[in-house]
Amino acid sequence: MNDYNFKNLTFLFVEDEKIIRDNIYDILSPFFKKIYVAKNGQEGLEIFKNHEDIDLIVTDIVMPEMDGISMVDAIREFDKEVPIIYVTAFSESDLLIKTIKQKICGYILKPIDVEELLKAIKKAGEIIEAKRLREKLKDINEYLQKEIEKKTEELRKIAFYDELTNLPNRNSLIQDLKRLEKPIVVLxxxxxxxxxxxxxxxxxGNYVLKEFSGFLKIFEKKYGGKFYRSGSDEFVWLQDNHFEEEKYKKIIEDMIEFISSQKIYLKGYDLGIFVDITIGVGFGKENPLEKADMALSKAIENHQRYYILKNDDTLKKEYEHYMEILKTIKIAIREDGIVPYLQSIVDKDGNINYYEALIRIKTGSTVLVPYQFLEISKKAKLYNxxxxxxxxxxMQIAKEFDRHISINLSYQDLDNKKNMEEIIQKVKYYDIGKKMVFEITENEAIRDFNNILKFIEIVKKYGVKIAIDDFGSGYSNFEYLLKMKPDLIKIDGSLIKEILVNEEAQYIVETISHFSKKLHIQTVAEFVSSQKIFEKLKELNVDKFQGYFFDKPKSYV
Structure with missing residues (x-):
């Protein structure tokens, strides 16, 4: 018996002579999965139609009622691929011509030699296996295609929809804005x-956002357009329409009244709260979202419920300035125009102890200082x-030029775990902890002070010194000071500027210097602009000094 494994095959044997039919069945049935037998073409056709498990057909040609060729013609009308083997005699050569177009797999001669039959079936089996493999691969490909489509849809939802509210997100908003001709943005x-x-x-807080988004969907059904969640607590209503001021004033006032009248019942509290909103409106093809953002800032600044930025508005000049600076920031990021300028910090003898790195943006001959671009970068989400x-x-300067460098870290740098982890990784990568001072500005906007304390604890292990910047300004907190355990305190520049003419400023500086000594913390005075200020600060026992009297910030490269 052939060494090929026939156990996976089921075939139909069509033969009108009972002796041959029974003989082939008895010999081969132990080696095949299943064998169906039929005594003529008509019976064979019916069996094939009713049994989908048949892999191939072995058939005689000349039979009563329906011959093999007619049976195969009928089968080929609905199954073009099932392998078929004809059993034929030399005398049937004229009939064989009719089988040429039937895509026959093989022929064996009568009388049937079992070995020859098995060889023909093996050849057909290889075709069947190839077909099964193709079908399996097709099934796998279809499954993978469905999975890809499913994952693509999931990724699209993540990329373009807010998970909490199920509203389209900022990415979706930006995409939709590009295709609108007359966008109106209500922020x-x-x-x-x-x-x-x-x-x-x-x-x-998250529950409030979900309930709030439900109010917006109700409003969307009433007035059309589309709502998006564009930020933490910011949402956008977008329409493609000609802007009619009076019409939209009424709609916005309706929106404010509707939302402010909706009570939200909080979990775990036997009370409900109302939320109020402030709105900024921008419109037109050119940067309507930025216009709406500026209008919102104006509304908040003026304590108004809403503000509409019009084309003839004086705010338009501010907007144009904003866009010009924003363009410069983007060019600087793209073309390596972010430059550290260094200013020295000296001791009482004028010896340089270390340098503070101050950010500048340089494009061509233009150099921008922080007050010109930092706030705009934060609004445009480019600060990070x-x-x-x-x-x-x-840190590269500290490492390559062997300089001790101080850098400023704002609450925005430290109010985000990802940012803090990135800074820690940079300290490790450059291996310059002992050459670094991190100046941290206290701010009431910091949400989790414990995270900052953990950050300080970690970087100090690498030798980084900690300075509290602008100490003596409105938000100075002695409790935080004790918890942070800084190495340096930078006295707020507004006190130093007044030091020669304001006794109160002198007293505050002297007090800061005194208690700092008790806590083994060194003091640094900023904005030292003259010899007289320098001498006065030394009298008040300040340790280190910085300002134009010693040098102006300059590019180190």
């Missing part, structure tokens, strides 16, 4: 949302990129 900000989080917890590049370059 909504939930008033004092941080207070809701602080008092009732993040879970209730600027800060990351600045930290990188400052």
């Amino acid at each position: 909504l900000d939930i008033d004092s949302f941080k207070t809701i989080n602080d008092i009732y917890g993040i879970e209730n 990129k600027l800060s990351s590049v600045m930290i990188d370059k400052s």
